[in-house]
Amino acid sequence: MVLFKQLASLSTLLTLFFLHLLLVDSQILETPSPPPDPTSLVPNILNFIDQRLAQVFPIIQTFKNTITSDPRGVTSTWVGPNICNYTGFYCDNPPDNLTATTIASIDFNGFQLTAPTLDGFIDQLPDLALFHANSNKFSGIVSPKIAGLKFLYELDLSNNLFSGAFPTSVLNIPTLSFLDIRFNSFSGTLPPQIFMQTLDVLFLNDNNFMLTLPNNLGNAPVVYLTLANNKFTGPIPRSIGKASSTLIEVLLLNNLLTGCLPYEIGFLKNLTLFDVGGNLLTGPIPWSFGCLKKVEQLNLARNFLYGQVPEVVCALGNLANFSLSYNYFTKVGPLCKMLIQRGVLDVRKNCIFGLPDQRSVRECMAFFLIPKSCSHPALFNFVPCQIQHHWTKPQERTKSKRHLLSYSALSRNRVVL
Known part of the structure; x- marks a missing residue:
């Protein structure tokens, strides 16, 4: 009797053991469901x-x-x-x-x-x-x-x-x-397509862009154009005059630009700032610059410009800073002399006889011994706008205190429009 009970208990244990194995096997054979996608749960969690x-x-x-x-x-x-x-x-x-x-x-x-x-x-x-x-x-x-x-x-x-x-x-x-x-x-290089965009502001300064500027530069309806402190070579495209209705500020300083100043710059009737200082530009200043009636800052310093400083430019009523230093100009008229006296016009280190702080005679002679010329020379003495002959009196001019957006782009900080 005792043996029978022991056998019955053993049979029960074996039955339970086999049932357990069947349950484990069924769990192993069952394909586990994949874990939920965390991104799909984001809206439910948060x-x-x-x-x-x-x-x-x-x-x-x-x-x-x-x-x-x-x-x-x-x-x-x-x-x-x-x-x-x-x-x-x-x-x-x-x-x-x-x-x-x-x-x-x-x-x-x-x-x-x-x-x-x-x-x-x-x-x-x-x-x-x-x-x-x-x-x-x-x-x-x-x-x-x-x-x-x-x-x-x-x-x-x-x-x-x-x-x-x-x-x-x-x-x-x-x-x-x-x-x-x-x-x-x-x-x-700059792709020409950039000047086919409807951009108002284009700040590309202080990079390593090089070679020539695209010929369609003036096609863009850009208001503020800053290409300073790069390595651009070649001339300023004549197409710049096409931007007459929009362009307000232009910074091309500290590049390697060559050639003469385009006559077409005079078409930029809304221009307040034009800076091409520190390039390799040559030739005279076109008289068309006398049409830049809104210009306040005009920097042509540190180039190879020469000739007489046009009186029509010195007559511009809004001109507050006109820098021609470190060039080879030879003559200034009475209006320009007034601007020199007032500190508006800077002609240091030129070849203007009778003015202080000019280049040496030897340096000036060496420069003019090398023949120089510009294409379309007749255009340099042509003024494509009506000039006021009752020019603004010097004492009526005041130095501009206007914020020039493009100059702020020459610092690393953000530009505040």
Whole structure:
């Protein structure tokens, strides 16, 4: 009897054991379900105020993980669903849905962030209208996908570590009106297509661009054009006169430009600033410059210009700073002498007999012993506008205190419009 009970207990244990094995085997053979996609769970985990913000959340977080230096700690605020409160991010209603909320602009100016690329970040923010990133340490390329940003009209990548050729991807952004890539290491030539864009502001200064300027330079409806501190060679394109209705400020200083000043510059009726100092330009000043009635700052210093300083230019009523120093001019008239006395006109280091601080006779003779000429010489003495003969009296002129936007672009800091 005892033996029977022991056998029954053993049979029960064996039955339970085999049942356990069957259960384990069924679990092993069953195909496990894949883990849930974390991005698909984001809207369920976090409470976003708009689906558009939920879509860009993982993009921002991915970019955050690529940042290798954040001295100001701005990325510490890039946490949670309140993206509109992230430092540097700004929300608004997109033009295609005024009831939606989305990331409309990004301002990283001065954050000093370091990241190897912006590719996969700004080009993935479909409603972005402004991106400002002055004074960071971003590098890499400007993604061709940026052309898909249908609302982007301001792009500022200035004072970063970008290099390589001109970022041609920006040429396909249909709404772009402000492009600032100054203080980087871009090099090579400028594509002519850049002057076919509907840009108001084009700041390309302080890079390594070289060779000649595109012949269609004047075709762009640009207002502020800054190409200073590069390595451009060749002449100033004569097409510059075509920009007469829009162009207000031009900075071409500190390049390697050669040839004579185009007569067509005189057509720029709205010009307030023209600076070609520190180039290799030669020839006389065209009398057409006397048509620049709004010009306030005119810098032709440190070139190889010569001849008489035109009185029609010295008669310009708004002229507050006229620099001709370190050239080879030989004569000034009474109106120009008045500007010299008032400190408006600087003619130091020229070849003007009777004035102080001029070049030596030997230096001037050596310069003029080499034959020089300009094409279309008859145009240099032609004035294509009506000149007022009751010229402004010197005492009625005041030095301009107006803010000249393009000169502020010569510093690394952000440009305030």
